[in-house]
Each structure stands twice: as structure tokens, then as C-alpha cells.
Amino acid sequence: MKRIIILWLAFLPLVFTISCNSDVTESKSQETYQCPMKCEGDKIYIEEGSCPVCKMDLKPVADAPVLADEISELSIFNLTSNWTDQNNRTIELKELKGDVLVVVMIYTSCKAACPRLVADMRNIRKEVGERDNVNYVLVSIDPKTDTPARLKEFSIENFMDDEHWTFLNGSEENVREFANVLAMKYKSISPLDFSHSNIISVFNVGGELEFQQEGLGVDNKEIVASINKLVK
Amino acid sequence: MIKYFIFCSFILNSLVGFTQEKSEMKEIHGGTFVPLYGSDSSEVIVAPFLLDVYPVTNKKYKEFVVENEKWRKSKVIQLFADDNYLYKWYSDTEYPKSMLENAPITNISWYAAKAYCAVQGKRLPTMDEWEFVAMASESLANAQTDSVFNQRIIEGYELPKTYAKPVGSTFKNYWGIYDMHGLVWEWTNDFNSVMITGESRQDASSESTLFCGSAAVNATNLMNYAAFMRYAFRGSIKANYNIRTLGFRCASNESEKAD
Numbered sequence: 001m002k003r004i005i006i007l008w009l010a011f012l013p014l015v016f017t018i019s020c021n022s023d024v025t026e027s028k029s030q031e032t033y034q035c036p037m038k039c040e041g042d043k044i045y046i047e048e049g050s051c052p053v054c055k056m057d058l059k060p061v062a063d064a065p066v067l068a069d070e071i072s073e074l075s076i077f078n079l080t081s082n083w084t085d086q087n088n089r090t091i092e093l094k095e096l097k098g099d100v101l102v103v104v105m106i107y108t109s110c111k112a113a114c115p116r117l118v119a120d121m122r123n124i125r126k127e128v129g130e131r132d133n134v135n136y137v138l139v140s141i142d143p144k145t146d147t148p149a150r151l152k153e154f155s156i157e158n159f160m161d162d163e164h165w166t167f168l169n170g171s172e173e174n175v176r177e178f179a180n181v182l183a184m185k186y187k188s189i190s191p192l193d194f195s196h197s198n199i200i201s202v203f204n205v206g207g208e209l210e211f212q213q214e215g216l217g218v219d220n221k222e223i224v225a226s227i228n229k230l231v232k
Numbered sequence: 233m234i235k236y237f238i239f240c241s242f243i244l245n246s247l248v249g250f251t252q253e254k255s256e257m258k259e260i261h262g263g264t265f266v267p268l269y270g271s272d273s274s275e276v277i278v279a280p281f282l283l284d285v286y287p288v289t290n291k292k293y294k295e296f297v298v299e300n301e302k303w304r305k306s307k308v309i310q311l312f313a314d315d316n317y318l319y320k321w322y323s324d325t326e327y328p329k330s331m332l333e334n335a336p337i338t339n340i341s342w343y344a345a346k347a348y349c350a351v352q353g354k355r356l357p358t359m360d361e362w363e364f365v366a367m368a369s370e371s372l373a374n375a376q377t378d379s380v381f382n383q384r385i386i387e388g389y390e391l392p393k394t395y396a397k398p399v400g401s402t403f404k405n406y407w408g409i410y411d412m413h414g415l416v417w418e419w420t421n422d423f424n425s426v427m428i429t430g431e432s433r434q435d436a437s438s439e440s441t442l443f444c445g446s447a448a449v450n451a452t453n454l455m456n457y458a459a460f461m462r463y464a465f466r467g468s469i470k471a472n473y474n475i476r477t478l479g480f481r482c483a484s485n486e487s488e489k490a491d
Contacts, residue, residue, distance in 0.1 A: 036322045059323045073310035180342060180424055180471035181311065187425035 033058035075207035081174035107142035291333035312343035342471035354482035368406035388414035416479035426467035
């Protein structure tokens with residue numbers, strides 16, 4: 001009797017290993033393989049082996065990335081950062097999805113370029129006319145000074161206080177990341193002042209960058225045309 | 233068989249020990265310095281912080297992509313890295329044998345470098361922090377006026393394929409940090425604070441010194457020329473670029489030292 005138990009115990013791990021092995025082969029059979037050098041383009045093999053052209057081992061094909069709500073890889077809605085708007089509402093960028101976005105980065109204590117950038121934004125809106133699905137977004141590069149309350153004040157002072165204007169306050173980290181998405185440069189040059197590039201960017205409803213206007217007081221014709229084209 | 237196991241575990245242990253040693257950090261006491269490209273009051277204060285002794289290696293970066301699928305070559309999204317991301321890698325988790333495991337990782341974007349540091353509980357160093365450490369020679373915290381040191385940096389920029397060398401192959405500086413010069417360029421957190429667009433040149437005249445030829449001529453020492461190259465390089469890149477000669481290392485705040 002003892003001997004049987006010992007024998008059975010000895011076999012136990014073996015049984016487990018076998019069952020494990022079969023699991024592995026099962027999942028493997030669902031994978032597809034491809035030449036790592038793509039000698040035959042996107043040709044896919046069902047079994048492991050080597051590439052008939054370059055003789056390299058075939059590699060499993062990785063699944064295509066699945067993106068939430070079908071936004072493209074270039075969409076700014078891939079950024080998951082949290083922001084606070086001028087009405088103290090916490091939002092993620094993807095909540096702005098569905099509108100054409102006209103985006104500029106400013107700081108409200110700015111005396112030099114920003115007032116003109118803000119004026120440019122107002123002029124663009126005037127030239128585009130009253131459209132339902134265009135959102136004009138102003139992101140502060142000085143989040144410490146530009147609290148949501150300060151942004152609210154600023155929006156009222158500058159007659160930018162309706163639902164088509166969005167002012168965003170975020171962490172320094174998130175602002176830096178957002179600036180990089182816009183290829184916008186900025187630097188704090190004293191406690192209250194920044195130097196920064198003057199760029200107004202247009203994003204389509206899917207959050208992809210469509211157009212950038214660089215400079216101050218330039219002719220808005222092109223940017224207005226690009227917005228109108230996107231709104232249709 | 234047992235002997236084989238012991239041998240294997242010995243090798244493994246020594247490998248683990250090796251990688252731990254490589255992500256070691258050193259304390260930078262901080263201080264003030266005058267960067268090539270500073271603020272209104274040209275002197276910048278650098279608070280004490282910790283910096284990786286070596287740039288992040290291929291091996292360490294591979295461990296990162298194995299654990300963080302989002303940053304694998306096939307998964308990374310275009311917004312965060314262009315087509316040159318991990319350019320030479322065969323697959324998501326394999327790089328060619330020609331790339332040393334302890335050579336610095338390159339062909340990574342700013343977003344990727346930032347994510348890597350975040351996973352380690354660290355961050356990218358700021359440009360001022362990086363430059364502060366970079367002005368140290370073997371014996372001096374500030375070697376900006378040492379002409380031999382400066383000459384060496386510039387000569388280092390002329391050497392080809394230094395990115396393929398193992399980390400630690402250049403000199404150890406005053407702070408105990410290796411490879412600030414002579415191996416790879418490195419990402420910094422606020423690299424996008426260097427302005428070179430024509431527009432910013434007009435409205436920020438104080439910054440024009442960086443891009444105007446006369447500024448280089450007026451530079452007080454040769455170090456400024458090497459620094460000029462670094463700043464100009466930073467000003468020319470975008471965060472989703474992946475460049476063969478551009479790597480990174482991580483920093484962290486002094487207060488997190490206990491971790």
C-alpha cells in the first residue's frame with residue numbers, strides 16, 4: 001500500500017507538468033508568425049519556422065495596439081493627464097473630443113506676446129464665425145500663478161467667457177508634456193516671466209494636429225481656412 | 233547537475249549584482265552656476281538632488297519594455313515615438329548581439345525616457361541640473377575655466393560611434409558620475425525650453441544670444457562652444473524623436489533618498 005502511495009506521489013508532479021505543457025501548446029497554436037526583416041512584406045505564417053528569403057527565425061506577430069474609442073496613434077487624446085478648467089471642473093483632454101480644437105499656450109501675467117496671442121485667438125474666432133463644434137483652448141504655462149480662479153477672471157476681462165472658450169490649468173509636468181505635443185518651447189526666465197514660442201495649433205475632431213500658425217499678428221487666413229475645412 | 237545549478241545561480245547572482253550597481257545614484261550637493269543659456273539673472277540655483285551614475289543601458293531598458301508592454305516597439309504609439317523607436321531591435325524584446333547589454337540605450341523618445349524614470353520612482357534631470365553636473369571634471373565641481381577639460385569634451389564630440397561603448401568607459405567626475413561627456417547626448421526634462429523658432433527670436437531678444445553667430449565668438453571660454461552644441465541640439469529636436477546618439481539617465485529629489 002505504502003509503495004503505491006509513493007508511486008502515486010512520484011507521478012503527481014509529472015501529471016501536472018503534462019497538463020501545463022498542453023496548455024502552452026494550445027495558446028501557441030493561436031499565434032501567427034512573421035519574418036522579423038519583413039522580407040516578404042506582411043506575409044504571415046501559422047507555424048514557427050524560418051524565413052525562406054533571409055533564413056532568420058520567424059517571430060510571433062504582436063497584436064495591433066487597441067486604442068480606446070478608436071482614436072488614432074497621433075491623437076492628443078492619448079494623453080491621460082488631468083486638467084482643471086476655469087470653472088474648476090477636472091477634465092481629461094479626451095472630454096474635448098468631437099470639437100475642432102484651436103489651442104494656444106499662454107500665461108496671464110504676460111505683458112508682451114500673450115495679449116497679442118489672445119487677441120489673435122479672438123480674431124480667429126470672429127473670422128470663423130459662430131460655429132457649434134469649435135472649442136478655443138488656452139493652456140497656461142504658469143500653472144502656479146494661473147489658478148482656475150485667475151483663469152476665470154482673465155476670461156471675463158478679455159470677453160472670452162462662454163462655452164466655446166476653455167482655459168486649462170495642469171501640473172508643471174503635464175504642461176511640459178502638452179507643450180511637447182505641440183512642439184512648443186517655453187522657459188521660465190524670472191519668477192513671473194516666461195519666454196515661449198507663439199504657436200496656435202488646430203486639431204481635428206479626433207485630436208490630430210492639422211495646422212499650426214507660428215508668429216504674432218500674422219494673417220489668419222490660412223488658419224481660419226483650415227478650421228472651416230475641418231468643421232465643414 | 234547540481235554543480236551546474238550552483239554555477240548557473242552564481243552567474244545569475246553576479247549579473248543581478250552588476251545591474252544593481254549600474255543604476256546606482258550619487259548625491260549632487262547643488263550650488264549656483266552660470267549656464268550658457270540662463271534666466272534674466274544669469275546665475276541659476278541648483279538644489280541638491282540625486283543622479284544616476286551611468287546612463288540607462290540596453291539591458292535595463294529591455295527589462296523595462298518586458299514589464300511595460302505599452303513601450304514595446306510594436307505597441308508604442310506614434311504620438312510618443314516616431315518610426316525610429318528602438319530602430320535596431322529585432323522584436324519587442326530583442327536587440328542585435330552587436331549591441332552590448334551595458335551600452336547606453338539610444339533611439340528612445342523623450343516620452344519613453346520619462347516613462348522609464350517614472351517606473352523607477354525617478355524623473356528626468358532638468359537641463360540646469362544636467363549642465364551643472366556636466367561642468368565637473370575629475371577633480372573640480374566647476375571646470376568651466378579648465379581649458380584642457382574643455383578641449384577634451386570637444387574632441388569627444390568628434391569621435392564616431394561612441395554610443396556603442398559600454399557605460400562607464402569615460403571618466404568619473406567630481407560627483408562620482410560617469411559618461412556626462414563622450415558617450416551619448418542625453419534627454420533632459422525641459423529640453424524644449426531652448427528656443428530656436430524665428431518667432432521666439434523676435435519676441436525674446438534675450439535668448440537670441442544662443443543662435444546668433446556673434447554670441448559664439450564672444451564666448452568667454454571654449455566650454456561655451458561645447459555647451460552651445462548641446463543647447464543647439466536640444467533646440468532642434470522634438471519629444472517623439474528617437475536618435476541613435478541620444479540616451480538618458482534619471483534623477484530624483486534629495487528627499488526621496490531614503491527609498
